[in-house]
Amino acid sequence: MSDLIQKCLDAGLSMTTARRAILRALENSEDHPDAFVLHDRAKAYDPTIAQATVYRTMRILEQEGLVEKHDFGNGRARYEEAEKAQHDHLINLSTGEIIEFQDPGLEALKIEIAKRLGFHLKDHRLELYGVPRK
Amino acid sequence: MSDLIQKCLDAGLSMTTARRAILRALENSEDHPDAFVLHDRAKAYDPTIAQATVYRTMRILEQEGLVEKHDFGNGRARYEEAEKAQHDHLINLSTGEIIEFQDPGLEALKIEIAKRLGFHLKDHRLELYGVPRK
DNA sequence: CCTAAACATGCGAATGAGTTGCAAAAGCAA
DNA sequence: TTGCTTTTGCAACTCATTCGCATGTTTAGG
Numbered sequence: 001m002s003d004l005i006q007k008c009l010d011a012g013l014s015m016t017t018a019r020r021a022i023l024r025a026l027e028n029s030e031d032h033p034d035a036f037v038l039h040d041r042a043k044a045y046d047p048t049i050a051q052a053t054v055y056r057t058m059r060i061l062e063q064e065g066l067v068e069k070h071d072f073g074n075g076r077a078r079y080e081e082a083e084k085a086q087h088d089h090l091i092n093l094s095t096g097e098i099i100e101f102q103d104p105g106l107e108a109l110k111i112e113i114a115k116r117l118g119f120h121l122k123d124h125r126l127e128l129y130g131v132p133r134k
Numbered sequence: 135m136s137d138l139i140q141k142c143l144d145a146g147l148s149m150t151t152a153r154r155a156i157l158r159a160l161e162n163s164e165d166h167p168d169a170f171v172l173h174d175r176a177k178a179y180d181p182t183i184a185q186a187t188v189y190r191t192m193r194i195l196e197q198e199g200l201v202e203k204h205d206f207g208n209g210r211a212r213y214e215e216a217e218k219a220q221h222d223h224l225i226n227l228s229t230g231e232i233i234e235f236q237d238p239g240l241e242a243l244k245i246e247i248a249k250r251l252g253f254h255l256k257d258h259r260l261e262l263y264g265v266p267r268k
Numbered sequence: 269c270c271t272a273a274a275c276a277t278g279c280g281a282a283t284g285a286g287t288t289g290c291a292a293a294a295g296c297a298a
Numbered sequence: 299t300t301g302c303t304t305t306t307g308c309a310a311c312t313c314a315t316t317c318g319c320a321t322g323t324t325t326a327g328g
Contacts, residue, residue, distance in 0.1 A: 013304095014294090014296070014304060016304085016305060017294080018294095018305075018306065018307095035285080048306090048307080049306090049307090050308070052287075052307070052309095053307075055285090055286060055287070056287085056306085071207075073205075075285070075315095076285070077285085077286085090247075090248060090251055093256055093257075099251060101247060101251060103243070106240075106243055106247065109239065109243065110260075113224075113235060113237055113262065114224060115267070117264075119224060119226070119265060119267060120264055120265050120266075121262055121264045122227055122264050122265055123227075124260070124261065124262045125260070126258070126260045126261075127258065127259045128244060128247065128255055128257075129255070129256050129259075130254055130255045131253060131256055132253055133252055133253060133254050148274085148275060148323085150276060150324070152276075152278095153276080168314095169315080170314095182277090182278080183277090184278045184279070186278070186279080186315085186317085187276080187277060187278075190276080190316085193315095193316090209286095209313080209314070211314085
């Protein structure tokens with residue numbers, strides 16, 4: 001169940017109270033929390049957690065490839081469990097809401113374009129910004 | 135010739151020495167300079183320019199839609215004349231080099247996906263990160 | 269051109285996200 | 299448990315970007 005905790009153990013990370021709390025908070029998040037929101041949520045499991053620990057933990061998880069860090073342009077990084085992140089994002093400019101989507105044709109095209117330019121695709125970022133159609 | 139200066143005038147912006155210098159520097163840039171590089175280049179036309187003025191000017195130009203602000207993940211915003219920015223970017227992870235590309239099929243697909251989700255596409259951002267194929 | 273109001277500038281100080289040094293507190297392996 | 303390593307909380311720091319303010323430039327109207 002606690003997939004992330006297991007993955008961290010597998011990666012050889014030591015498991016502390018603070019870390020467990022943050023991992024749980026992240027796992028239970030269906031959205032894309034920033035470091036402050038994540039801190040708040042983690043406090044539910046361990047009220048003594050410091051903001052700095054959230055940043056430190058997120059950095060480690062990102063390096064381990066367990067977390068993806070996004071920047072949707074409001075000056076704060078937002079995080080998402082890597083496993084849940086097999087999609088791109090559309091940002092509703094009217095509300096700030098973030099919609100996830102996936103398109104196989106698009107994925108293939110990204111790889112194809114990189115190849116055409118002589119590169120092997122390692123990573124990519126696609127964000128669409130739109131307003132609702134009436 | 136000085137397209138940007140004319141566009142600024144058309145937009146009703148007042149034209150100062152500092153602004154002209156920054157606009158020229160930007161116009162002569164074929165790459166994606168950050169605020170510091172742009173500051174350096176603008177000093178060639180007006181050595182008294184302050185960094186803050188570069189930031190202020192870029193913000194105004196962005197609001198007017200004359201400039202695009204990019205974030206390629208190194209913590210510094212990078213700017214590009216909007217007119218020259220009809221393309222996406224591939225970042226060479228080995229060298230940091232930025233390659234511009236354009237793909238009509240991709241453009242169409244972005245619009246199509248937004249439409250399918252019920253949105254009218256206002257803006258988008260696509261970055262591919264890759265390593266050279268041997 | 270000249271003038272006044274409007275706007276932009278340079279400077280240094282402030283902001284705010286993210287990082288870091290350090291001493292104290294866990295975690296971990298034996 | 300012991301001793302060693304890693305992590306934590308805190309506060310102080312960094313660094314890109316923004317802001318306040320007093321001064322200098324632009325611009326529109328005569």
